[in-house]
Amino acid sequence: MMAAAKRIDQLGGVPDFNPEGLATRAASEYGDGGNLVEMVRQNLVAERLVIEHYQELIRFFGDRDPTTRIMLEGILAEEEEHATDMHDLLIAHEGRPFLS
Ligand SMILES: [Fe+2]
Structure with a gap:
């Protein structure tokens, strides 16, 4: 995400690295996992949610x-590579x- 922070800076903004509030700004939820297979499913x-989000942003x-x-x-x-790996x-x- 450093590329996004750099781009925000280039545009005159200030990247927000504060972990507080990250969950409210995230495109996906934090899962509690369970076993390894369930963690891979949740990932x-x-x-896929993040892919949809980036597609919307690109449009x-x-x-x-x-x-x-x-x-x-x-x-x-x-x-997309991450999703393919999972x-x-x-x-x-x-x-x-x-x-x-
Ligand atoms: Fe990913």
């Missing part, structure tokens, strides 16, 4: 701010896709 759901910025849009597209690609772990464990 996959969270990754919002569109041509209004191409630099921010390009930065977000890079983050989106990383989040999905692959679940397939390896359960032998079938989780969520379609």
